[in-house]
Amino acid sequence: MILFDLDKLNKIVSELEDKQNEEGFWNDQKSAIAVVNKLNETKGKVTSYTKIVQDYKDLLDLFDMLEPSDTEMMELIESTEADLNKNIQELRNILLFTGEYDALNVTLEVHPGAGGTEAMDWAEMLLRMYQRWAERHNFKWQVLLYESGEEAGCKSAAVKISGHNAYGLLKGEKGVHRLVRISPFDANARRHTSFASVNVVPEFGAVSDVVIDQKDLRVDTFRSGGAGGQNVNKVSSAVRITHIPTGIVVSCEVERSQLFNKQTCMEMLADKLMQRKIEEREAKMKSIVGEQKNIEWGSQIRSYVFCPYTMVKDNRSGYETSDVFGVMDGDLDRLLFSYLETEAYNHGHE
Numbered sequence: 510m511i512l513f514d515l516d517k518l519n520k521i522v523s524e525l526e527d528k529q530n531e532e533g534f535w536n537d538q539k540s541a542i543a544v545v546n547k548l549n550e551t552k553g554k555v556t557s558y559t560k561i562v563q564d565y566k567d568l569l570d571l572f573d574m575l576e577p578s579d580t581e582m583m584e585l586i587e588s589t590e591a592d593l594n595k596n597i598q599e600l601r602n603i604l605l606f607t608g609e610y611d612a613l614n615v616t617l618e619v620h621p622g623a624g625g626t627e628a629m630d631w632a633e634m635l636l637r638m639y640q641r642w643a644e645r646h647n648f649k650w651q652v653l654l655y656e657s658g659e660e661a662g663c664k665s666a667a668v669k670i671s672g673h674n675a676y677g678l679l680k681g682e683k684g685v686h687r688l689v690r691i692s693p694f695d696a697n698a699r700r701h702t703s704f705a706s707v708n709v710v711p712e713f714g715a716v717s718d719v720v721i722d723q724k725d726l727r728v729d730t731f732r733s734g735g736a737g738g739q740n741v742n743k744v745s746s747a748v749r750i751t752h753i754p755t756g757i758v759v760s761c762e763v764e765r766s767q768l769f770n771k772q773t774c775m776e777m778l779a780d781k782l783m784q785r786k787i788e789e790r791e792a793k794m795k796s797i798v799g800e801q802k803n804i805e806w807g808s809q810i811r812s813y814v815f816c817p818y819t820m821v822k823d824n825r826s827g828y829e830t831s832d833v834f835g836v837m838d839g840d841l842d843r844l845l846f847s848y849l850e851t852e853a854y855n856h857g858h859e
Contacts, residue, residue, distance in 0.1 A: 513604060515558060521551050557600045564593050605849040611677025614712040616653065616777055618667045622685070622704030627695075629662030631688045631703040634837060636666050639682075641839025648672030653773060654747075654760045661694070667760070667777070669712070676711045681825075681848035683709045684810035691816050700816055704809065710780050717783045721775070727751040728771065733762040750774045757781050811844070813837070826851040
């Protein structure tokens with residue numbers, strides 16, 4: 510259930526407009542921009558709702574004027590109804606993004622669980638799934654780190670996905686993903702179960718208040734393990750930074766410039782430290798990160814079954830589909846929104 514409180518939204522609009530009219534409002538530009546963005550976002554919800562209500566009333570008026578033989582009027586009613594349903598669904602989707610950081614870009618990481626080549630291939634499949642999803646939404650996709658497996662797949666990967674509400678859409682992907690299939694790496698064609706973990710970190714950027722002490726860092730350089738041939742591997746341009754107090758490790762090999770890779774690593778580290786800081790605040794924990802789980806049987810958030818039947822099932826929302834190949838090709842939205850709707854329902858009943 511998605512709760513829509515028009516009176517509350519109108520109150521928020523009034524309060525934000527009062528803030529905007531305060532003397533010296535623009536003295537703190539960072540704060541002022543946040544207020545303006547929140548005001549525009551809230552006004553947009555109210556405007557969308559008001560239009561839907563008016564369109565619904567117009568539709569009822571059309572029904573009152575309908576004559577049994579009036580095919581043109583019936584076509585107009587069907588078209589108006591279709592537009593109304595589309596606008597209602599769009600508003601429902603907008604209302605799901607209520608988190609403080611939902612609008613931000615994300616860094617998405619994929620790591621295989623135990624299982625050698627089979628698990629690494631599964632991690633590669635998941636990475637491609639998210640890439641295809643990003644392409645469907647015209648989101649920018651940038652590989653920050655890619656470490657190939659010995660035979661196939663990847664040992665580790667990190668990508669940056671940029672687009673409006675990227676974090677809001679993908680935050681539910683954090684967790685363990687389970688694959689069941691006939692392994693192409695098994696000469697006896699036996700069925701295997703593999704696991705991979707996905708981590709999603711908001712790109713906090715200007716909203717971050719983390720300060721990093723250079724004395725707390727260990728910086729290592731190494732040769733790129735990703736695609737690119739000899740030009741990439743001639744020099745040790747890839748960078749790995751370890752934050753000694755927390756043990757957090759970030760790596761980047763996106764460019765041949767060591768300086769650029771180090772800067773990207775520092776941004777990734779700041780995001781992870783900011784996320785850790787937020788997680789430590791009890792009031793924020795539920796909106797940022799779920800329960801930490803091992804990459805093993807029984808801890809998965811979603812299962813992808815290729816054999817003996819085809820099915821993808823989200824263990825939290827209960828949503829399932831038999832179109833496993835469509836999902837693997839990036840058709841993820843129904844899964845993503847089913848999770849967000851479940852979270853909205855749960856929060857509405859707390």
